[in-house]
Amino acid sequence: MPRFAHSLSGPWATPRLAYVTPDSPPLAPADGTPGPPPPAVRRSRTTTVLAACVAALVLVVVAVLWLGSPLDGPSPSPTDTGSPTATERSPTATSSPDQAAARTAAVEALLAERSQAVLAQDGTAWQALVDPSATAFAEAQATLIDRLAAVPFAEWAYEVVGDGPPLTTERAQTLPAGSAIIRVRLTYRIEGTETRTNREQYLTVVPRDGDWLLAGDADAGPSGVDTQRDLWDLGPVRVVRGERSTVIADRRGASQQRGERLAREADSAVENVDEVWRSDWSRRPIIVLPRSQQDMATLIGDDGDGLAQIAAVTTGVLERGIARGDRVVVNPDAFDTLGALGRTVVLTHEMTHVATRATSVVGPPIWLSEGLADYVAYEAT
Secondary structure: OOOOOOOOOOOOOOOOOOOOOOOOOOOOOOOOOOOOOOOOOOOOOHHHHHHHHHHHHHHHHHHHHHHOOOOOOOOOOOOOOOOOOOHHHHHHHHHOHHHHHHHHHHHHHHHHHHHHHHHHHHHHHHHEEEEOOHHHHHHHHHHHHHHOOOOOOOEEEEEEEEEOOOOOHHHHHOOOOOOEEOOOOEEEEEEEOOEEEEEEEEEEEEEEEEEEEEEEEEOOOOOOOOOOOOOHHHHOEEEEEEEEEEEEEEEEOOOHHHHHHHHHHHHHHHHHHHHHOOOOOOOOOOOEEOOOOHHHHHHHHOOOOOOOHHHHHEEEEEOOEEEEEEEEEHHHHOOOOOHHHHHHHHHHHHHHHHHOOOOOOOOHHHHHHHHHHHHHHHHOO
């Protein structure tokens, strides 16, 4: 029988990666040792007067040039093509505090419209916020909103957290001046559940015709991408509701009947946990059924090694010492080999983790968390 697995992330998880951006090392101090002073020179009165006249003439020329130049910078040289350089394109290099605040306000308004488009299932409004010149990204967004339309969201909202990393030189040269990567936090909740899920994203925004549009979501690179993804990022989904549980399944690998069976089994698992664990928890869990074991690995941010003998995991994120957004992710390759009894044991085991993690401020020892989950699962059967 495939073994069980507790959460891969949460209060007692050991992070596998830590993205550290070290400060640049300080420059070595310059020598700074002055050389010997030049020998004194005796100047005649005529030489001194002549030097003073030349200096005055230089000051006059400088003043005339300064007064005749524009206030926002020097005039372009005859060889200047007018194209901004990569440094000029960087928002940190050219944006004043007022410009940055105005951009943030405009991006917040853009994201508010994007949220409303999701909740209203309005694909036209969603696509109107995407830069049409970003062809590949626009096509991906059209596919994504079609998939999101199958999910009944009760909440979907963005929060601007701050600036992301600067654009690469090559990417900056293809975008309008002032384009930037924005770090945002997406929070969503599905109808019939109490689970709020947070996702960190890095979105590229560009100014177009006095407005701001989205032009990408992958410019931050591997160091800026949240490893956790949702099932609709991988393919089309279907949502099946039980009396207490909600199943999100990949349409390509799960029929309606299979989703309904999983929802019934998850409902029974909730009842089994309630017989033992009386503390407060959502009691309306989310179960995710991907198409393959590899898709499961992608969803939980795992390399896939060792998953063949794991039927399901409980996964979420840690916020202020408490696990949030917990859900059970099923490994279809292993789960499908189990009979009804085995599936009940697995789901009850994982549901126990969902319940206990809801109030575990300090992560218990593995033997305790896994031992309790086994006890509840076997006690119920």
